[in-house]
Amino acid sequence: MIENVESKPIDRWMPWIFVLFFVVVIAVNMVMVYFAATSWTGLMTSHYYIKGLDYNQTLDEVAREKALGWTSALVVKPDAHGVVRVDLTLTDARKLALAGAHVTARFVRPTSEGHDFKIKLDDYGRGHYVGKAQPPLPGQWDVYLKIEHPAGLYHVTRRIMVP
Numbered sequence: 001m002i003e004n005v006e007s008k009p010i011d012r013w014m015p016w017i018f019v020l021f022f023v024v025v026i027a028v029n030m031v032m033v034y035f036a037a038t039s040w041t042g043l044m045t046s047h048y049y050i051k052g053l054d055y056n057q058t059l060d061e062v063a064r065e066k067a068l069g070w071t072s073a074l075v076v077k078p079d080a081h082g083v084v085r086v087d088l089t090l091t092d093a094r095k096l097a098l099a100g101a102h103v104t105a106r107f108v109r110p111t112s113e114g115h116d117f118k119i120k121l122d123d124y125g126r127g128h129y130v131g132k133a134q135p136p137l138p139g140q141w142d143v144y145l146k147i148e149h150p151a152g153l154y155h156v157t158r159r160i161m162v163p
Contacts, residue, residue, distance in 0.1 A: 040112055061153075068152045069093025076143050078162045081134075086121060088129040088145060088156070097127030101149040105131055108142045110159075121145075138162050 045051055051058075073089040086105050090098035103121040121131035135141055140161055147154040 064152065065154055068154065070098060070152075070154050071095075072145075072147075072154070072156050074145065074156050074158055076158050076160045078160060080163060082138060082162055083132060083134050084141075084143075084160065084162060086119070086129075086131045086133070086143065086145075088121060088147075090127040090129070090147065090154075092151070098149060098151075099123060099125055099127050101129070101147050103129045103131075103145060103147050105133070106144045106146070107133060107135055108144065109135075109137065110140055110142055135162050 069092065071091050075087040076084060077087075078084045084107075088103060090101065092098045100123070103123075104118055105121060106118045107116060109115045115136050117133070117135075119131045119133045121129035124130055140159065143158045143160055145156040145158075147156070
């Protein structure tokens with residue numbers, strides 16, 4: 001005996017629902033690809049491959065800095081208005097003040113590009129250097145100090161939070 005099977009109304013839509021599901025998945029993936037391609041890359045260093053190849057040179061520079069025996073006291077303090085004061089005190093291996101250095105501070109925003117800037121710290125004598133800056137945005141900043149002195153090169157790094 002043969003029965004007549006009537007199709008239900010939902011049976012006609014089932015193939016279209018299946019196709020619609022994949023269209024939605026592809027559309028969401030395309031949106032995610034767009035945002036991944038146009039957002040921040042997360043790279044902090046340009047020419048990172050070449051710097052990686054020069055890693056031994058970087059280790060030698062760190063060893064030279066340690067051999068100098070210099071010590072630093074760095075205070076990076078933002079106020080309520082977002083102005084950051086950088087106070088650096090340098091001493092040599094004999095704990096004597098290290099004056100006459102050229103000190104620059106580079107402010108780098110680790111979460112986005114295009115806001116980095118540099119300032120020069122003024123020499124106040126007796127190894128004390130001071131500078132002020134107003135970062136354009138609140139939030140997290142990395143402060144990289146480069147100290148150039150006739151006796152050698154020295155680096156100091158600090159992460160700060162600007163209100």
